[in-house]
Amino acid sequence: MLKVEGLNQYYGGSHILRGLGFEARIGEVTVVLGRNGVGKTTLLKSLMGVVPVKTGTVALDGADITRATPYERVRRGVGYVPQGREIFSRLTVEDNLRMGQAVKPGGTAIPAELFELFPVLKQMLKRRGGDLSGGQQQQLAIARALAAGPKLLILDEPTEGIQPSIIKDIGRVIRMLADKGMNGQRMAVILVEQYYDFAAELADQYLVMERGEIIARGLGADMVADGVRERVSI
Numbered sequence: 001m002l003k004v005e006g007l008n009q010y011y012g013g014s015h016i017l018r019g020l021g022f023e024a025r026i027g028e029v030t031v032v033l034g035r036n037g038v039g040k041t042t043l044l045k046s047l048m049g050v051v052p053v054k055t056g057t058v059a060l061d062g063a064d065i066t067r068a069t070p071y072e073r074v075r076r077g078v079g080y081v082p083q084g085r086e087i088f089s090r091l092t093v094e095d096n097l098r099m100g101q102a103v104k105p106g107g108t109a110i111p112a113e114l115f116e117l118f119p120v121l122k123q124m125l126k127r128r129g130g131d132l133s134g135g136q137q138q139q140l141a142i143a144r145a146l147a148a149g150p151k152l153l154i155l156d157e158p159t160e161g162i163q164p165s166i167i168k169d170i171g172r173v174i175r176m177l178a179d180k181g182m183n184g185q186r187m188a189v190i191l192v193e194q195y196y197d198f199a200a201e202l203a204d205q206y207l208v209m210e211r212g213e214i215i216a217r218g219l220g221a222d223m224v225a226d227g228v229r230e231r232v233s234i
Contacts, residue, residue, distance in 0.1 A: 001026045001152050001188035002047070007056035009039070009046055009212075016042050018212040020056070024152065029178050029189045031199040031220065033232045034209035040192045041083055043209070044156050047190070048080045049073050060152065075103045079150030083157050083192075085141040089130030093121055096129050096140055100147030113182050114143045117173050135166030142173065152188045153177060159195045167198060174202055196229050208232060 002024040009017035016039050024030040032040050045051040047058060049070040058066045060076055068076070088096050097110050115122040118139040124132065129140060138158055145153060155174070159167045177187045193199040199206070203220030208231050218226050 001061055002190070003057075003059045004047070005057045005059075007043075007046060007058070008054050009042055009051065010054050011042075016212050017046065020212075020214055022207055022214065022217065024188045024190050025204075026151075026188050027178055027186045028204035029174060029191055029202045029220075031203040031206045032190065032192045032209060033194075033196070033199060033206060033228065035232060036194075038209040039212040040209055041156055044080070044082075044154050044190070044192060047154060048078065071103065074148055074150075077149070077151035079145035079148060079153045081141050081145045081153070081155045081158060083160065085134075085137050087129040087137050087141050087144065090128060092126050092128055093132070093140055094125040096144050097121075097147050100144035103148055110147060111149070111182065114146060117146075117176075118143050118169075133163075135162045138162055138170065139166065142170070146177075146182060149182065149185075150187065151185070152190070154190045156192045157194055158191070159193065159198050167195075171198060171202060178204070196232060200224075200228070 005021045007017055007020040020043065034040055042051060046053050049068055053066050057064060060078065065073055065076060088099060101108055120136055121140060121143055129137060132140060158170055174189055178189050179186065181187045191199065191202060200223050203223060206218060206220055206223055206228060207214050208216040208228060216231060
């Protein structure tokens with residue numbers, strides 16, 4: 001679904017991402033791990049077009065999207081859940097979900113599957129996003145990204161500041177989206193995560209970053225044998 005080749009990124013004179021290359025496949029969760037400051041969030045922003053790529057290519061489903069704008073990437077099937085959630089706190093839950101459908105024709109109904117994935121959102125449709133708990137806001141942020149019907153879902157540390165019970169719910173949803181998807185369309189999922197156990201439980205494949213480079217990769221089932229925990233521990 002997603003193919004990245006020779007991706008380089010700079011902030012000022014600093015070389016942040018160094019020749020990254022990998023693939024994220026349909027039906028799989030690709031986990032990106034690494035200590036703070038190694039370029040994980042910059043990678044996701046580059047994939048989403050929030051930060052323009054300096055050199056390299058990004059292809060989605062065989063089409064080059066390297067120079068596409070963020071909204072063009074959403075139209076093509078990329079969903080993005082940023083670190084810190086970034087919901088619209090003054091808008092209601094319903095309006096937040098409708099913002100996720102901005103690329104759809106007017107009057108498009110909010111997918112009922114979103115409320116099956118996150119039942120609490122249906123109960124809180126008329127509440128302002130800022131009145132929700134942190135865990136509920138994270139569920140809203142994921143649902144907002146799903147509202148456009150993506151083929152690729154990108155998540156940046158969805159467990160950050162979330163209570164354990166909701167972490168389990170989010171993990172269940174991520175696994176289901178990769179395995180079954182929405183409307184029978186399985187997704188590719190890219191997950192940046194600091195919580196090792198959560199990442200290891202979901203990973204079909206893993207990438208470990210250090211100083212802007214991918215220094216290790218492999219199958220999720222091999223993470224223990226490959227010593228991944230030791231590579232990313234602080």
